[in-house]
Amino acid sequence: MRNCYINGIATLSAQPTTDPDHFLEEIIEHTTPIFKAYDPDYKSYIKPAAMRRMSKAVKMGVTTAKMALEMASLDMPDAIITGTGMGCKQDSEKFLEKILNDDEQFLTPTLFIQSTHNTVGGQIALTLGCKGYNVTYVQEAVSFEVAVMDAQLMLSETPEKQILVGGIDEIPKNSTLLHQLDGQLKTEEHINVVQLLDSTTQGTVASEGATCIVLSAEKTPNSIASIKAVEIISSASSSTIQEKINAFLIAEGMTPSDIDAVILGNNGDSNYDYYYHDIQQALFQHTEQLCYKHLTGDYLVASSVGFWLSSKILQKQQVPPVTKVNAVTASQYKNILLYNQYQGKNHSIVLMQHVHA
């Protein structure tokens, strides 16, 4: 698939990642297993009349879309492609609660209209007045990566286009509580999330966020990093993943030693973090290893934070110390590999590269 360039990127997460002047120098230390995204001043990006009906996911998506477009110096993308694991579940839950509470009467349209998975993509298009291609992918923990792959395909056919790709997920109250019951989330009332990666209990911590990137086939003056290759694997054992990563690197003419830093999706789940631990020891023992979910929590498009982290590292040539999980430090950052999975499924492998001036 075609190499593409990131010309603008914005991430809204449980850390103040939307502030362009900060790169995780100061962090918020969360202490509960479910924590919300850090709210920027949404009113700077969305008109109050439009915002009054927007759920958190829509506000996060529209805001990061505008931030990424501004960074890319682009007013109007040619296409909008979004990925979401859960969609606008907050409004879905409110709509269902109203059905129950009002005995299936007095149903209003707003919650229903705003409860579909493609609401965010639609609202971004409405806000911008974009009438181009608009598709939303719902593919669990690889939703964002699938959206990126669709953009790569489009750019290989129409290289003149600039595409806005987004990944958005919000915390739905009831579904998140169900995930605590089925073991996906930790049940401790208080938890030091910064220490998440040392956890020995099952489940992870839940949060929410949005990432938007502007992609093009050709390098522009605003390009900060490139996405060289993306691969997704539905289900695989740890040993198969190691083979897949090796094969992925060979296909790009590389070996693990060519990777300057590896960004991993460790989420403190004692049942599944062995996928990461195995490759940390077997493939990347002598490579700088970085993690981020002990800062931003996990959600189905949390891997998009890895794209943001990688882009910033490649652009700034510096790593936030709070993300480092081993003692290795690269001398420079040219090639960064991202690997993520959720509960042993939906694995993604991504290679990102430095853009030469």
Add this chain to the structure above:
Amino acid sequence: MATLPEELKTKIIEQLHLEDIEVAEIGDDDPLFGDGLGLDSIDALELIVLLEKEYGIKLKDPKEGKLIFESVNVMAAYIEKNRSK
């Protein structure tokens, strides 16, 4: 006790999520749509549901809404005349 127009303003703000607007900012005769509060067609549907749920008024013809929702005072007068709860 709040008058019906005041009560209506509170309910409109709540139902339509007009978070940045205070009751005092809505004039009794201000147009609700267009140049006034700037409500739209989705809000009209929300107001139809509000009439039914809060005052037991079921609009048979949604086009009636255009006249009824002209302003808070017009709405209040219609409710006084037709309410069943």
